[in-house]
Amino acid sequence: MKYKLIFAFLLIFTQLANAQNKKTTTGAEDRAIWVKHLYRIAYPVIYNLANETLKKNMPVEKAPGYGLNAAKVTYLEALGRTVAGVAPWLALPDDETAEGKLRKNMRTELLKALTNSVNPESPDYISFRSESQPIVDAAYVAHAFLRAPKALWEPLDETTKKRFIEEFKSLRTRTGAYNNWLLFAGLSEGFLLSIGEQYDPARVQFAINKMKEWYVGDSWYSDGEKFSMDYYNSYVIHPMLVDLLKVLVDKKKAQQADYDLALKRMVRYSEYLERIISPEGTYPAYGRSITYRTAAFQALAQVALMEKLPEYVKPAQVRGALTKVIYNLYNGNQNFDDKGWLVLGFNGHQPEIADIYTSTGSLYMATLGFLTLGLPADNKFWTDAPAPWTSLKAWSGETIKKDYKVEY
Structure with a gap:
């Protein structure tokens, strides 16, 4: 009966979502x-882990030249990256819509999934304890807990909480x-600090200090000592740095000015992301x-x-731009296999463009572009009248704000 209801709800969202075929x-x-597409992406990971069938059912496609031990890393990638993206949405209060x-159904299943993931007796136990890659994906789990503590951390039983703490350490x-x-590394330690656990201040401070050193100007951070022109400022750097500093400020371990x-800087970077949407x-x-x-649009x-968008970037124009991107990528079947799992590629099955550290679990970073679903349906982001985004206005001959570098 439960899954008949889920199907009925998804049918409703499909009917509403088909409205994208209209001009506005x-x-x-x-x-x-x-909602339709976030649920579609996240459901296979959460449902299978809740039912202890993730390792049994998730395909493990690997990039050409893949260099990791997929069996030891891909499942934590799928979990961490999925929960970090769905967390703000699942943090909304229950209602009868x-x-x-x-x-509510997804949150209930995710709590079961999280419990199974750290239970050594479960066939879907996911260890953080070997390989280097878990440093990455444990941080996405931690990020989910920071984004939705009352929905995803506090409801866990004490044994499960203790197990997560041990895995993080x-x-x-x-x-x-x-x-x-x-x-x-810093964010996982920051989460431990946030819940009153012993944390490693050196890992936290080293991360903060190096990001400050690697700032190159106009909202861009270098990803290491040499600059890379890619989306890692959005995949990782801005969101994790801001949220780690928030923990430190709340715990009086950093200055508000930092x-x-x-x-x-993240707000300025968000202007770039809005402008690159055609x-x-x-x-x-x-x-x-x-x-x-x-995930390119996480920041x-x-x-x-x-609700920190620059004054000239209206919430409705961001909504319109991101909706169009989401629709283009996910309304068809080109990015999914016949069982609903994401496939290696950008817009289709294109394994040749996957990096040597990329496998099926890696792809669930895609959920990070859906964070704004954490705003309730009556927020102006969702209720304001449709508005054209910057490039749409520019190519239509409308007036747009001139863009200049900033000095901070």
């Missing part, structure tokens, strides 16, 4: 598109790449890890979620 859509129709019931036996990976500056709802496929798809989605 309402905020409610846009939201239905977001079709969306509310769908959301086990990461201290390893190190990783000398780049954005420093933030992964957080304010990092946030200001009038047709496409964006440049450049740099490493383009198989992460909508923009988070700034909108925080």
